[in-house]
Amino acid sequence: MFKPLDPLLHSELRLAVVSLLISAEEAEFPYIKEQTGATAGNLSVQIDKLSAAGYIEVEKTFKGKKPCTLCRITPAGLKAFEEYVKALRSYLDVKQ
Amino acid sequence: MFKPLDPLLHSELRLAVVSLLISAEEAEFPYIKEQTGATAGNLSVQIDKLSAAGYIEVEKTFKGKKPCTLCRITPAGLKAFEEYVKALRSYLDVKQ
């Protein structure tokens, strides 16, 4: 009846990050922070979790002298997102 | 960009309960328990939260001699669900 929802994606902030990265293909930490309205601490933690799960990849470079954290979606992340959306439909597609 | 998600509905079990009640218009505790696969304790807690928020109404009656907890969606619950789905779209509608 109801398909289980990937707990890693069933989180407002992590879902926003993944959604953003699917659209953007690549984004910097401050940009994600601005777009999601998250605090830096929260975002840092959630990015770590997505990265640990292999849903995104994080590259730490420099932009001139400033550190720059670049994030990208991975194929696994894209697949997980698609599965999540499919599972969600079992909750949302309700004949009223 | 990303609309906030009603935390009361952004929970796997509570979303399942509301989804079920929108389809069924009325359901008993054991039936909801079976359909969602939840434990009685967890379900009891989440039903309380939905009820406290006015998203569902809970009627305690008897079926013969056995207690029977009946749940129904309320107009507020239906509206909240619709808003939630609308908000979710801001995360899911992603042009790949």
Added chain:
DNA sequence: TAAACAACTTAATTTTATAAACCAAATTAT
């Protein structure tokens, strides 16, 4: 050169979800 800022991370706190334990009444078995 000291204060403020950028870009984070780590640690602490709060919130939330889940599970375990419990309760009361009814049914079934002995």
Added chain:
DNA sequence: ATAATTTGGTTTATAAAATTAAGTTGTTTA
């Protein structure tokens, strides 16, 4: 009759998660 089991839950305790607050490192600006 009464002891054990089942039904239908609730309450309390624990585990996990999200969020915030504090701290770090290096940089720019006054």
